[in-house]
Amino acid sequence: MNLLVTGGAGYIGGTVSRILLAAGHTVTIYDNLCHSKREAVAPGATFIEADIADRPRIEQTLREGKFDGVMHFAALIEAGESMQKPEIYFRNNTASTLTLLEAMLATGNNKLVFSSTAACYGEPEKTPILEDATLKPTNAYGESKLLVEHILGWFHRVHGFRYASLRYFNVAGAIEGYGEAHEPESHLIPLILDVALGRRESIKIYGSDYPTPDGTCVRDYIHVSDLADAHLLALQSLEKQTRAIYNIGSGGGFTVRQVIDSVSRVTGKQIPVIEEPRRDGDPAVLVASSEKIKSELGWAPRYAELDDIIASAWKWHQQRYVGKTS
Template sequence: MRILVTGGAGYIGGTVAHVLMEHGHDVIVLDNLCHARRSMVPTGAEFVEGDIADRALLKNLFARGIDGVMHFAALIEAGESMKKPEIYFRNNTASTLALLESMLEAGVKRFVFSSTAAVYGEPESVPIREDAPLRPTNAYGESKLLVEQMLSWFHRIHGFRYASLRYFNVAGALPGRGEDHEPESHLIPLILDVALGRRGNIKIFGNDYPTPDGTCIRDYIHVHDLARAHLLALDALGGRERLIYNLGNGSGFSVRQVIEAARSMTGRAISVEELPRRAGDPAVLIASSEKIGTELGWKPQHSSLEEIIGSAWEWHQQRYA
């Protein structure tokens, strides 16, 4: 199939584009490079620099015969979304509407959406299942939930086929391909920056959460496992119309546990600075991925925190060598 990958110059989008090509798909990457790098586009993929809100550009792309869209283009910083919610609704919600309208006009109806566990907000119970209440606690999660609601209506009215994949914390690396955000906001690469001496310390935001060590607990998934799930969802849309899945390991680790694991894997001292909580951070987010396992046969292959951090550490050292 010929697949348009929006945000395909980013960490997750670029990895998925790479795996798509490994499986014989023809890939076109669309990215405005606002928080991405041209070097992350996999070799052999066609790259188009542009924005998903550019209707004329999209019309030209879809006229070339696109079989499906994998949509990763979005702003992703929950903390920033609580300071500038307007840019999240413009970039994540309104721009996605332009993309969906262009798909409808072109008759392209197979769509895999990069959603987020942030749509759940503060969960009533863990592990979180897909039928849990959707009550985001930050504007980032709300911007993604609005897209999910649009997709539901597009499916109901237009027969639009889509998969919404709700991620938890994605980490790890493939050989020569890893996390490289600018600016960086994710815990594991920030910790590894400290291990390399590129930062003075790692900041812990909040030590008084209702968790065993007082720090937030998150579910970490290796980026290659995530990419495999996307391909399974894309294939499943050939026979199914609407898929909603969590993607995670099913077990959680606190911020302190991640720091300790990084100290062990790197052999480096990692200084910590403890700060107050950030607005909108739930205490615990752990996924139940039972549904995608039962329906599509997906199961994480790289589930240990040590393996995830180890692969990220190898990449992190190479990128600054």
């Protein structure tokens, strides 16, 4: 297939692009590099440095590319920042995606896999969360993605637009030669690995009084390569179905302290901790049920253990910073 990957110089988009190329697909990456670098672009991909808010440029790209489908990752992703600057999340994540969708309609491109989020659910009424659970985001990031899902629903209803929306939770791990490298970094596992490498003195825990086993937030973790598999399956499914919404997760949750303990086991390093107050908009528990995509598309994660996910990230982290391989 010939595919357009927006945000393809990021962590998830970059991983998916590499896996697609390795499987023999043709990939065009469209990214403004606002949180990445040119070196993150997958070798073998065509690269266009531009913003999806640029309607003439994205429309030209879609018209000339003759794509079989679009995978849309381009977005701002920091829930905490979204509670300080909600306006930039609605501009970048919602309004810019609308521009992309309008351009797709104008150029006859009718298949999209959308990188959504479990933050659409907010505080779940029960876990693991099913796809038909109440959608009540507790932060502007989740709301910005949910608004896109609403837009997609109307585009499907009115224009027959085909799409799959994947709501995933915390993505982690690395593939050979490529891993998580946000600028600046704010995700838990790479931050803890920085402590293990001596690049940071400690890790901060935001909130230790949640109604969870040890008082810290519980999250679901999925390996980035398993997520890539889900994206390809979802795109292929749009040949037969016209609309799909799937959770992608491991089905089990881990507290922040359990993640820290896992990193300590994998690396053999002690991880100093500093406790901070809760952050606005952080749900206590987010754990997904992925039974729907397993039963409908045959998706099966290859990384079932948190230690294995972290071990792949640790290998990448060492290669990235100190040139070691184990």
